[in-house]
Amino acid sequence: MTTTTSQRRGFTLMETVIAIGVLAVLLSAFLTVFGPATSGIRRALSAQEADRLASTLEKELGTLRPNEKFTGGGGQTVGTAFDKAFDWIKNAKKDGNKPSDGTILIYQYRADPTKMRDDGSLAAYTNAGSGIAGSDYVIQSAVRRRKDSNNPKNDEYLKEDLKSLEGRVFAVCATQLVFKTNGLELGESGQIKDPKPPNNPATDATQYTEAVIAFSADFYGVPSTAYQYITGAGFTNSALQTPIFTRNLAARR
Template sequence: MKYLYSMHRSQPRRGRQGFTLVETVIAMGIITIMITAFLAAFGPAVQGIRKSMSAKEVKRLATTLEYELSVLRAGDEATDYATSFEKAYEWIKGSGGADKEDVILLYQYRGDPASVHEDGTLEPQTDRAKQIPGEDYVVQSVVRRWDDSKVEDELALGMVVGRVFYVRINQLIFNDDGELELTDQLGQIIDPTTDTVTSTDTDYLEAVLTFQAEFYVMKSSLYAAIENFSLTDDDGDGHPDAVGKPVFTRNMAIRR
């Protein structure tokens, strides 16, 4: 019996498995403190980066639209309009109307650097085997009206890069207090000098046309889906039901 007892006493104790509840709570507390300290130190910097990226995207979209409204491209545009101001006038007036053909779209697509349209933009790169950026394809930013025949090819499957934006434009005029405000009716342009609704750009006597552009994100970037896009506003919130509210707005101006 003594021998058995001594054998039992000589067996080594097994190591403790896992952590106790107290140790786990302490470890979690330390981790929480470290995360809080990290967010306090680097959170504003990370948030600033996100804001700067967002601001960069907004600036790119606004600049693309502003540039398109200030140029008269070769081809159909040179035939349809006498000046770039006439083009801008008609696009601004039409974008707020009920005619889908006048809808303005802003998007990017994979362009073929070896093939150029008459208007100076790139033709879509349809060869799926060509995948090298800058060599096989270039990301082309464009602003098109829905009635442009090039839209269907550029919004084909695999061509679009990123999101497609619907842009609606409304004129801004100065009120009696000298502040800019939107006109009461979309699809109309008022001459501030005579305070009358104009029909053509020649009726607009001012040298500058000020407007607000609303940028909406289309729910789909494919032509087949956008083809069924409706401008109806059944809920009466002032925005097309198909796109909801704009993701951002930007005040701009064009000059003769």
């Protein structure tokens, strides 16, 4: 009786090395083709986010909310969006070693589409961890100030919104653009002046004779989203060293 033994031969070392080499070439070709495309997508998303933040800020500066009041010349309470824009741009600054109370905050939060606040914003959706997006809640962009005496509910609503936060909080500091020797240049932080020489200062919107306030807005990422941090003494200028991006914008009468 004859017994036949089957012998299976494995891959030789040379065959293994060749296979690894072919795989490396294929991976290199894949990364060469799709790597730049992936980077382009990331850049496009970043540009899209920057556009959203800038347009959200401009829209808010053009909106006077029902419970906002701003004092103009002669101590009269005036109610125009331009008065608001003047005040916000002037006071969105770094004040000493910390951001000023007028520092602008931009963020997105989960909002209840069935509940409207007295300032025209949607109430925060409080059922954390539940609900269906687009049905029970919507993602809403919001613009508020770090502290705002012109909006009595600002601090309360900011605290509520941060509990339903979606994503990051961005801080904005603004500086007016004025005409100088080389064209439009940065003015002085915390001041609004006639943009044309001799650049006389204006204390409020009634003293500002131009129809447009051109300004540069620096957008920063806030390192913490806690209400106590954002409104407290721990939020210093060390957190606002380098802006994520800067946009030249305008507020119009």
